[in-house]
Amino acid sequence: MPSSEIAFPLLHFSPKTRLKKTLLHKYCIAMRFTKRNIIPLLVFILSFASILRLVKISVITSYSSPIFSALSLVEHSHNPLAEKEINFLYDLVSRKSPCNILVFGLETQYSSQISTINRGGFTVFLEDNPAKIKLYNSTSNADSTRIYRVEYQTVASDAYKILKHARQNQKDCYISATARPSSLKHDVHSNSSRKCKFMSLVTNVPKEVYEVKWDLVIVDGPEGDKPESPGRMAAIYIAGVLARRSKNKNGTHVLVHDVDRMIEKWFSWEFLCDTNLFSSKGKFWDFNIPIKPNATTFCPA
Missing domain, CATH: 1.20.5 (Single alpha-helices involved in coiled-coils or other helix-helix interfaces)
Structure with missing residues (x-):
């Protein structure tokens, strides 16, 4: 081929x-x-x-106006209350009203409503955030309400150290709680208060706060969700102090919010006592502090 x-x-x-x-x-x-x-x-x-x-x-x-800035601060500084918590709070205030109410914290979600429900009574707010105070003053017309700016000399990360100090000076802290001062200055510088430092952990508290016979104390401030936040150690202690000084016949109610957090639990147990726990709802604990003339400590051993 x-x-x-x-x-x-x-x-x-x-x-x-x-x-x-x-x-x-x-x-x-x-x-x-x-x-x-x-x-x-x-x-x-x-x-x-x-x-x-x-x-x-x-x-x-x-929108960098003071009101806008205040709204921004308020929006991110506090977790909103659930509906059942709001109803629980309003129901307690309604049952007590008109009465004397002291509130640690100034929350836009319910603060103005507390003043409205307590019409005819006396309501005082202690707040450390000037933006919240400015916002509330611009929107509220409550006549029987006063707001004071206080300063906390604490940080949440020191909570255990503060609690240890309280336990080491338990007797002096209780004396500071039950001895009604003739003046705020005398109270802070008394012998017992020099050993129990709690009174000096919050400054600018007006004298009348220690003089009024409170029917209800609400602790929902200052902020305590971060280690660098002031924390509510001193606020819960002072709430316990005021409840015992008031010496109400039927006891003084102390309402603490955010009890799912460790600091709120520790200090509530220490100064308000689990034996005084009256009711609870959501993240609220409601303590009723009775009169105990012969007591020498905050809580029974």
Whole structure:
């Protein structure tokens, strides 16, 4: 056979081989499409995100009024109460009203309503955040309500150290709690108070707070959700002090919020006592502190 007539054998591809070639061809086309279009798509997404961020910054800057700033601070500083907790709080205030109510903390969710329910009574708020005070003053018209700015000389991370100090000076702390002062200055600098440091852990507390016969004390401040927050150690102690000084015939109720947190539990047990726990709802504990003339400690051994 002439060399020019030499025939090469035919190449036969199996169905699998043809399928692989088809898929490979489509993949190459898709990759070319992706490379052409992915860069513009990424540029669009990044540009849109940048525009949104600029709009957000512009909005925040344009609303930098004191009220807007106060709202921002208030919104992020406190977990809102559940409906059952709000109803529990309002029901207790309604049953006591009109009466003398002291509140540690100034929360927009319910503070003005407490003053409204307690119309004819006397309501005092102790707050350390000036933005909250400014916001409340701008929205409330309550005549029988007073707000005082106090300062806490504590941080939540020192809670155990403070509790240890209280236990080591239990007798002096109890004397400070039950001895009604003739003046705030005398109370803070008395012999017992020099050993029990709690009274000096909160400053700017007005004299009348220690002089009024309180029917209900609510502890929902200061902030205590971070190690650097003031914590409610001193607030719970002072609530226990005021409840015992009031010497109400039917006892003084002390309502503590956020008892799911360790500090609120520790200090409530220490100064308000589990034997005085009257009721509870959600994150509220309601203590009723009775008169015990012969007691020498906050809680029975």
